Amino acid sequence: MRVRWREADGTWELTFRLDPEEELTGTVTDGQRVELATNSCHVRPAVPAGEVHPDLLALLAWTVVAPWTRRRVVFDRPVSERLARALHDGWGVEAGPVGDDVAPRERGRELAISYSGGADSAAVAVIFPDAPLVTFQRVSHPRRPNRWTHYRSDTIVRLAQATGRDLTVAQSDLEFVLSHPRPGYPEHHAVLAGAILLADRMNLGGVALGYEIGSRWLGGGRYVHRYTPDNPMWSQHGKWGRLFAAAGLPMVLPVAGISEAMTMKIALNSKLRDQVRWCLRGDADSACGRCGKCLYKELIQAAIEGRPLRTEITADRPVAAKWQRRPPYGGQEMIEYGCARVPGIENTPFAKANEYLRPTIESTRWLERVYPPALDEVPEPWRDHVRRYMTANFELMDADDRRRVETWGLAHAAGDAEA
Numbered sequence: 465m466r467v468r469w470r471e472a473d474g475t476w477e478l479t480f481r482l483d484p485e486e487e488l489t490g491t492v493t494d495g496q497r498v499e500l501a502t503n504s505c506h507v508r509p510a511v512p513a514g515e516v517h518p519d520l521l522a523l524l525a526w527t528v529v530a531p532w533t534r535r536r537v538v539f540d541r542p543v544s545e546r547l548a549r550a551l552h553d554g555w556g557v558e559a560g561p562v563g564d565d566v567a568p569r570e571r572g573r574e575l576a577i578s579y580s581g582g583a584d585s586a587a588v589a590v591i592f593p594d595a596p597l598v599t600f601q602r603v604s605h606p607r608r609p610n611r612w613t614h615y616r617s618d619t620i621v622r623l624a625q626a627t628g629r630d631l632t633v634a635q636s637d638l639e640f641v642l643s644h645p646r647p648g649y650p651e652h653h654a655v656l657a658g659a660i661l662l663a664d665r666m667n668l669g670g671v672a673l674g675y676e677i678g679s680r681w682l683g684g685g686r687y688v689h690r691y692t693p694d695n696p697m698w699s700q701h702g703k704w705g706r707l708f709a710a711a712g713l714p715m716v717l718p719v720a721g722i723s724e725a726m727t728m729k730i731a732l733n734s735k736l737r738d739q740v741r742w743c744l745r746g747d748a749d750s751a752c753g754r755c756g757k758c759l760y761k762e763l764i765q766a767a768i769e770g771r772p773l774r775t776e777i778t779a780d781r782p783v784a785a786k787w788q789r790r791p792p793y794g795g796q797e798m799i800e801y802g803c804a805r806v807p808g809i810e811n812t813p814f815a816k817a818n819e820y821l822r823p824t825i826e827s828t829r830w831l832e833r834v835y836p837p838a839l840d841e842v843p844e845p846w847r848d849h850v851r852r853y854m855t856a857n858f859e860l861m862d863a864d865d866r867r868r869v870e871t872w873g874l875a876h877a878a879g880d881a882e883a
Contacts, residue, residue, distance in 0.1 A: 465533040467525045468540040475508040476661060478638075480529050483536070490531030492651055493697050493704065498531050501643030502607055507636040513661045517569040519547040520660050522559070523711040526551065527654040528638055533557055544568040550710035554696075554703030569712035572667035575846060576659050579631070581620045582742040583761070584674030584719060586731035589629065591718050591853050592672065592846075596630040598659045602647070605640035612647050615744050622748050623739045632666075634658025652697060653704055663713050670843055671708075672716040673698075676727050677835055678795055680720035682872045689792040690873025693837075700841050714843045718850045721838030722858060723831040724798050728761070729768050730857075756783035760795065763802035763814060770805065773812045784813035791820055792873070801828045830865035834858045 467480040480503050482488075488500045505528060522543045529537065535557060542563025551559040579585045579597035589597065602617040604610045624631055636657050639647040649655055659671045678684040680698045681691060696702040698717060700709070708715050719727050731740045742761045743751030751758050759777050766773050777784055786793060793799050800823035803809050809818050834854045842850045861869070 465529050465537045467529060467537065469521050469525070471513075474512050475506050476513070477504060477506050478525055478528060479504045480525070482532060483534065486532050486534050488532070490533075492531050494652070496645075498642050498648075498650065499644035500532055500641065502605065502641060504607070505605070505636065505638035505641050507634060507638065507657045507661060509634045509658050509662055510632050511662070511665070514665050516661060517664055517712075518543050518563075518566060519569045519711045520663055520713070522547055523707065523713070524654075524657055524660045526707070527649075527651045527656070527660075528641060530555065530651050536560075542566045544710075547707070547710045550703075550707045554707055568710070569664075571669040571712045571714075572663065573669050574667045575670045575672055575716060576662075576666060576668050577672045578656055578659055578674075579624055580655075580674070581623050581739065582674065583728040583731040583740055584676055584724065586674075586734070586736045586740045587727035588672050588674045588718050589627070589736060590730050590734045591850065595672065596632065596666065597624060597627070598632045598634060598656075598662070598671075599624045600655045600658060601633050601635045602639050603635045603637050605637035608637070608640040610640070610647075615647075616747060617744075619746065619748050620741065620744070623741050627736055627739050632658060632662065634661070651704075653708075660711075660713065668713060670714050670716040670846065672718055672846075674719055674727065675717050676719050676724050677722055677831075677838065677869070678724060678797055680717055680838065681835060681869060682797055684795065689794075689796065691870050693870075700843070709843075716843055716846055717838070718842060718846070718853075720841065721835040721854060722833075723801065724795070725764050725768050725801050725831055726858065728764055732765070732768075753777075754783070756786075759783060759813065760798070763806065763812075764798055767802040767805040770807075772808045773806055773814075775812070777813055779813040779815065781813070787814050787817045789816075791817070793817065796821075797828075797831055797872075801831045804828045830861060830868050832858070833861045833865055835861050835866065835869050 470477045490498055518541045522539050537559050542561045544566045545562050546568040548559040548562045575595050577588050577595050577597050579599050601621050641650055675698050683689045683692050697704050699705050743758050745752040762775050799817050800821050803818040804823040804825050839851045
């Protein structure tokens, strides 16, 4: 893989060329197979980036090209030996050229928040009320048609602006590098494009994300459905965590010790409540109420508010199909939490899931507490602040709670083996 950056009038263009042994089909860190559609993309932060350390440019390029790179990556400018070593140790690729006179990037002093407008990143913004927000906005690609016009990236930006917070918007078409399964981040970390480019200008020593206990520790989403202490995507000790640290920009996960129910509780009880939006299809006035994410988040919100589900989605709709099958489910801990607390759950699209899982309030109480190892993983100098916030607002998990976390997925794995 060979990559090249060009900057003109504040827009950074990345072009790349595959080596002969590389193919158009690649694999993301979480196992998703993706197909390459084009060999260029652009990032335009709302303010000029100025001088950017070569390790930061290499890091940003890697969030785009990693799925297709096999043996080596050649950058257009020398990088530090520390960054090249992190790429080799994490992915087994030879990275270069390495410059003898390129010092590793020194960490800055400030923290920025990668802000999506959802409950999880809003909770991070509540915990760090003075930290600036950096939002990624998808824009059209000059060579790729946008067949996903229902994705309202403009709405996300307007809601972020309405928070009144210090906000920087980074526009990018990098999601159109993919042709399959649809436009999306080549690697999830590409959402940090703006923060990476602006890290030197903003004197950043860390970038905070809203990944909660499910995504960080329980496999989450489409990841493996088991306890993942060394999660390669979000652990400080995973390959991405080590790479960001090598670039002097460690990832900070302030809410990694609590569940989505608790991040939603923080967000909806804050001044940001009216700007919280997890749906990518609604307009500035409301979420769409018809997509799978709206249904999933409605279950969580109804659970924390102790009320029946408010949805017109029925069990026979395609967006509810996954909940009619046997577990495991992505985000299963939240399905259990919601089913145990929503009145009349047997008359909702989650009725089958409830029959399979049989959760109770007591069996899901651990999801209202903090997993202590997540606090230890927050990098300095922000660890004590996060610890104070969490211990002031939540109980810490006891040994039984921790056992639930650390044995997550074992029952399903045993059942699969027997089958």
